[in-house]
Amino acid sequence: MLPPPRLVCPSHAVVSATTTMEMSETESKEGGEGSGGDVDYESLPPHVSMTTHMTAGAVAGVLEHTVMYPVDSTRMQSLQPDPKAQYKGVYHALRRIVQTEGLLRPLRGLNITMLGAGPAHAIYFACYEQAKLSLSNVFQNGGNSHLANGLAGSIATVLHDAIMNPAEVVKQRMQMYNSPYRGLWDCIRTISRNEGPGAFYRSYSTQLTMNIPFQAVHFITYELMQERLNPHRLYHPSSHIVSGAVAGAVSAAITTPLDVCKTLLNTQEHVALGSMRVSGHLTGMANAFRTVYQLGGPSAFFRGVQARVIYQMPSTAIAWSVYEFFKYFMTKQQLEREAAKGSL
Numbered sequence: 005m006l007p008p009p010r011l012v013c014p015s016h017a018v019v020s021a022t023t024t025m026e027m028s029e030t031e032s033k034e035g036g037e038g039s040g041g042d043v044d045y046e047s048l049p050p051h052v053s054m055t056t057h058m059t060a061g062a063v064a065g066v067l068e069h070t071v072m073y074p075v076d077s078t079r080m081q082s083l084q085p086d087p088k089a090q091y092k093g094v095y096h097a098l099r100r101i102v103q104t105e106g107l108l109r110p111l112r113g114l115n116i117t118m119l120g121a122g123p124a125h126a127i128y129f130a131c132y133e134q135a136k137l138s139l140s141n142v143f144q145n146g147g148n149s150h151l152a153n154g155l156a157g158s159i160a161t162v163l164h165d166a167i168m169n170p171a172e173v174v175k176q177r178m179q180m181y182n183s184p185y186r187g188l189w190d191c192i193r194t195i196s197r198n199e200g201p202g203a204f205y206r207s208y209s210t211q212l213t214m215n216i217p218f219q220a221v222h223f224i225t226y227e228l229m230q231e232r233l234n235p236h237r238l239y240h241p242s243s244h245i246v247s248g249a250v251a252g253a254v255s256a257a258i259t260t261p262l263d264v265c266k267t268l269l270n271t272q273e274h275v276a277l278g279s280m281r282v283s284g285h286l287t288g289m290a291n292a293f294r295t296v297y298q299l300g301g302p303s304a305f306f307r308g309v310q311a312r313v314i315y316q317m318p319s320t321a322i323a324w325s326v327y328e329f330f331k332y333f334m335t336k337q338q339l340e341r342e343a344a345k346g347s348l
Contacts, residue, residue, distance in 0.1 A: 060330035065125025113178035120171030128164035157223035170204035207269035214262030225251035252320030261305035265292035
């Protein structure tokens with residue numbers, strides 16, 4: 005358990021925090037305990053601003069989705085794919101898509117993902133940080149509570165998915181093989197006209213059913229790894245990368261069956277549903293689970309698990325390392341500006 009946060013007299017908070025930060029950097033250069041460029045997080049004020057959390061989260065979200073977008077697992081979760089869209093693995097899928105559909109085809113739908121990821125992750129990280137702080141005070145008097153981390157992640161997920169779910173629907177429709185849409189706005193207009201606005205939230209309950217346990221496991225695992233690798237909570241890039249990767253892999257593997265159901269609800273695969281003589285639109289988690297099982301048996305629930313883990317490991321590592329860096333960098337800049345004003 006981490007020690008409770010140190011209280012700092014408000015009139016000296018900025019100067020004290022800046023001085024401590026500079027001393028930590030000096031010790032790092034002299035080969036002291038923080039060697040390797042680590043800067044003590046405890047030197048930062050106990051309450052980082054909401055703007056900092058939101059900005060750092062938005063940057064982290066956009067980079068996470070942009071860098072890892074080509075290995076998204078949507079196509080590999082198809083239950084009855086076209087013979088031309090059957091893949092043996094991630095590398096085979098990428099190579100075949102590029103060869104048969106063009107070099108930029110793996111990036112189709114990236115624009116809507118970037119539009120959604122910025123605001124969704126800004127709210128996601130800001131909400132997580134605030135909820136974690138409040139719940140930790142309740143459960144463990146300000147210490148690191150795994151229950152608080154899991155609950156905070158769950159609360160943040162509800163808000164994140166409310167923004168991201170429509171973007172996910174459009175992205176997955178555009179990713180599917182032989183997608184009929186000419187582009188982003190054509191996809192949005194066609195879905196709205198043919199299926200109504202509700203189509204953008206048809207999988208929202210399923211998304212939450214999947215993402216709440218995913219994010220609970222994700223945040224608990226990340227914080228647990230930080231306790232082991234970075235117990236003093238220094239700014240330590242390698243620990244953030246490793247912790248993020250492990251958290252992403254564990255949570256992705258556990259929740260793959262739910263992701264397969266979500267993909268079916270988002271894409272409404274006509275070949276798969278047609279083979280079962282299902283007319284209209286599929287709705288709800290129970291119907292999705294039943295359909296997946298009837299189409300492929302137990303193994304169908306783990307379609308694309310390799311691609312999902314390969315996607316989530318580096319993406320969560322990127323998200324956490326970028327988020328922690330920007331949170332540290334922006335707070336340090338703010339402290340320096342306030343210290344400069346105070347010295348005038």
